[in-house]
Amino acid sequence: MDVKKRMDELILQINRYNEAYYQHNESLISDQEFDNLLAELQKLESENPLFAYPDSPTQRVGGTITKQFKSVKHRYPMLSLGNTYSEQELRDFDDRVAKGLEGEDYEYICELKFDGVALSFWYENGQLIKGVTRGDGTRGDDITNNIKTIKHLPLRLNSSIFPREFELRGEGYMPLSSFEAINEQKLKQGEAPLANPRNAASGTFKMQDSAEVARRNMACYIYAMVGDENPFQTHEESLIALNQADFPVSPTWKKCKSIDEVLEYIHSWKDKRNELPLNTDGIVIKVNDYEQQNRLGFTAKSPRWAIAYKYPSEIAETEILSISYQVGRTGNVTPVANLTPVYLAGTMVKRASVHNANEMDRLDLRKHDTVFVEKGGEIIPKITSVNLSKRKENTQAFIFPEQCPACGSTLVRQEGEANHYCLNEKKCPPQIKGKIEHFIQRKALNIENLGVETIDLLVEKGIIHHISDLYQLNEQSFQGLEGFQSKSISNILTSIEKSKSVAFRQVLFGLGIRHVGATIAEKLVQQFHSIEKLQKATLEELIAVPEIGERIANSLKEYFDDADNIQQLERLKEAGVQLSEEIKEIVLEGEALLGKSFVISGVFKNFEREELKDKIIAHGGKVVSSISSKLDYLVAGENMGPAKLEKANSLSIKIITEEEFLALLN
Numbered sequence: 001m002d003v004k005k006r007m008d009e010l011i012l013q014i015n016r017y018n019e020a021y022y023q024h025n026e027s028l029i030s031d032q033e034f035d036n037l038l039a040e041l042q043k044l045e046s047e048n049p050l051f052a053y054p055d056s057p058t059q060r061v062g063g064t065i066t067k068q069f070k071s072v073k074h075r076y077p078m079l080s081l082g083n084t085y086s087e088q089e090l091r092d093f094d095d096r097v098a099k100g101l102e103g104e105d106y107e108y109i110c111e112l113k114f115d116g117v118a119l120s121f122w123y124e125n126g127q128l129i130k131g132v133t134r135g136d137g138t139r140g141d142d143i144t145n146n147i148k149t150i151k152h153l154p155l156r157l158n159s160s161i162f163p164r165e166f167e168l169r170g171e172g173y174m175p176l177s178s179f180e181a182i183n184e185q186k187l188k189q190g191e192a193p194l195a196n197p198r199n200a201a202s203g204t205f206k207m208q209d210s211a212e213v214a215r216r217n218m219a220c221y222i223y224a225m226v227g228d229e230n231p232f233q234t235h236e237e238s239l240i241a242l243n244q245a246d247f248p249v250s251p252t253w254k255k256c257k258s259i260d261e262v263l264e265y266i267h268s269w270k271d272k273r274n275e276l277p278l279n280t281d282g283i284v285i286k287v288n289d290y291e292q293q294n295r296l297g298f299t300a301k302s303p304r305w306a307i308a309y310k311y312p313s314e315i316a317e318t319e320i321l322s323i324s325y326q327v328g329r330t331g332n333v334t335p336v337a338n339l340t341p342v343y344l345a346g347t348m349v350k351r352a353s354v355h356n357a358n359e360m361d362r363l364d365l366r367k368h369d370t371v372f373v374e375k376g377g378e379i380i381p382k383i384t385s386v387n388l389s390k391r392k393e394n395t396q397a398f399i400f401p402e403q404c405p406a407c408g409s410t411l412v413r414q415e416g417e418a419n420h421y422c423l424n425e426k427k428c429p430p431q432i433k434g435k436i437e438h439f440i441q442r443k444a445l446n447i448e449n450l451g452v453e454t455i456d457l458l459v460e461k462g463i464i465h466h467i468s469d470l471y472q473l474n475e476q477s478f479q480g481l482e483g484f485q486s487k488s489i490s491n492i493l494t495s496i497e498k499s500k501s502v503a504f505r506q507v508l509f510g511l512g513i514r515h516v517g518a519t520i521a522e523k524l525v526q527q528f529h530s531i532e533k534l535q536k537a538t539l540e541e542l543i544a545v546p547e548i549g550e551r552i553a554n555s556l557k558e559y560f561d562d563a564d565n566i567q568q569l570e571r572l573k574e575a576g577v578q579l580s581e582e583i584k585e586i587v588l589e590g591e592a593l594l595g596k597s598f599v600i601s602g603v604f605k606n607f608e609r610e611e612l613k614d615k616i617i618a619h620g621g622k623v624v625s626s627i628s629s630k631l632d633y634l635v636a637g638e639n640m641g642p643a644k645l646e647k648a649n650s651l652s653i654k655i656i657t658e659e660e661f662l663a664l665l666n
């Protein structure tokens with residue numbers, strides 16, 4: 001394949017996985033697969049520097065800030081870590097360190113790599129004043145109230161060694177015990193379980209309700225102190241002092257004098273780490289001496305004085321007993337393999353996903369085959385291959401069904417699609433239930449207290465058929481149903497009532513229009529503001545919205561062409577559900593920047609980044625994300641990425657400071 005094409009394809013894929021991971025706390029593939037894609041892109045970029053974009057995911061920290069919290073600028077950027085799965089590459093890292101330090105002696109501190117979310121803790125006068133997420137590395141979300149729920153974190157300290165102001169870095173995590181307890185509860189209530197502790201931690205720390213965060217017993221480990229006023233000479237000294245001052249420092253770290261000692265540490269923790277109260281996905285190796293760290297410095301994305309070694313993911317072998325076919329909300333039929341239970345990476349595995357018919361063909365699955373299963377980020381692992389050496393003779397292949405396992409209608413597979421669909425959208429029970437379940441989820445109408453089991457029951461009893469029926473429920477609706485006390489009924493009804501104030505963007509997502517995910521819904525609302533305007537939009541107007549293509553536009557048209565859907569919308573409107581949203585409009589203040597395009601990079605003294613953007617737009621200018629020869633100005637703040645600077649220089653783009661930008665306005 002064409003190299004450039006492959007690189008563009010990798011960027012698209014990686015960006016999609018990053019968005020799911022950082023914005024929706026979902027892993028669509030395993031970390032190892034993700035890291036392989038990123039490593040492939042990195043390799044291609046270094047071999048073909050001309051094709052490398054300055055804003056490639058290899059150059060950026062993956063996360064973003066959110067709108068739900070106040071965002072704050074980090075005093076020191078929060079970076080990522082380079083990573084490897086190979087011992088040889090660790091030795092290469094060691095060679096680079098030795099070379100960078102020109103023959104000086106050096107030591108490493110090895111720590112476990114805790115699998116949660118990076119957090120920053122700001123202390124002033126001995127008090128915790130702020131807790132911030134990593135965000136995009138430059139700015140993060142201010143989640144102080146949520147961070148204060150961590151029981152072992154000192155909110156106030158009595159130690160005179162620490163400077164008046166200092167900043168700590170650590171990993172916030174959900175202890176395995178909390179994770180298991182929450183999932184047990186969720187399963188009981190018929191709700192979908194949390195996928196894994198890392199994604200659960202990331203979702204929990206970004207909850208609006210600190211009381212709920214507190215109930216989840218979150219924890220953290222502190223692993224670094226940053227800042228100019230750092231009173232210590234080495235990382236080791238800081239860990240010891242932090243521990244003495246009662247900060248939660250994991251006692252698992254070790255000083256190593258050579259890369260061989262590092263490898264010993266890695267081997268010693270390979271199995272032992274499964275006994276820890278939290279998940280870990282590897283080891284972090286850091287040069288101990290701060291002065292040496294400074295000399296080694298940073299790349300755009302990570303320190304040169306540290307690296308993460310990740311343990312390759314675990315694989316187990318077991319027998320496949322049968323395949324069940326599950327019908328999803330949109331009618332897609334997914335094969336799920338039932339296995340002889342096997343122990344894998346800390347849990348007993350009984351089922352594995354096979355994705356679709358193509359995947360079944362690729363694997364050529366036969367009854368009683370011995371298969372390899374691998375655990376990725378998802379709670380349900382997947383089958384990666386068949387152990388052909390153990391295949392029995394005369395085995396029968398699994399055949400994808402022609403009829404819907406739930407309603408019996410003939411399945412359809414559209415040209416170019418991997419999935420089979422049941423088109424009996426309005427009568428197929430799992431689709432009816434699935435649509436309502438989609439509607440009530442947190443990211444949509446957020447109707448708490450109403451679990452999957454209750455929905456199933458209400459649909460089976462014929463009490464509800466459509467999303468709008470939820471708003472007709474009252475106490476009588478539950479009469480004669482077992483297991484509902486008046487308290488739980490009133491909780492359900494209160495939650496339904498509360499959902500009437502949920503923002504339109506979430507409602508639009510909740511409608512479950514095919515291809516309209518949360519991000520797309522937000523884009524649409526920003527453009528069209530109300531369901532009426534969206535309904536009236538022509539195909540051309542829809543496609544003119546950034547990121548809306550023909551596929552999404554057609555799906556919207558199809559949705560609005562269906563009389564049943566229109567009736568649903570009317571009933572939702574009558575019930576008082578939000579179907580429009582006010583959007584902040586930028587008022588034109590001048591035309592000084594008319595027709596000019598800008599890229600903003602770095603951090604600024606007088607402006608938040610968003611403010612600067614608004615300013616540009618308010619004066620008629622346009623903000624774009626990447627540097628091209630057509631760009632007029634690059635507004636450069638502090639700590640701007642070196643790659644951007646280089647690219648701008650090579651294209652002779654005008655680079656201006658914040659002050660020069662202000663001068664342009666007059």
Ligand SMILES: NC(=O)c1ccc[n+]([C@@H]2O[C@H](COP(=O)([O-])OP(=O)(O)OC[C@H]3O[C@@H](n4cnc5c(N)ncnc54)[C@H](O)[C@@H]3O)[C@@H](O)[C@H]2O)c1
Nearest residue numbers: 017021027028029030031034080081111113114118223284
């Ligand atoms: N599965 C997916 O779809 C998907 C998508 C995006 C990212 N990811 C995963 O996330 C990774 C990228 O995330 P990242 O940029 O946060 O990198 P990372 O998680 O691999 O490494 C950096 C982070 O390690 C953490 N850390 C844990 N223990 C530490 C310690 N003792 N010292 C220092 N730091 C420690 C910190 O939070 C730091 O931010 C990828 O390599 C991939 O594995 C997966």
Ligand SMILES: [Zn+2]
Nearest residue numbers: 404407422428
């Ligand atoms: Zn069906």
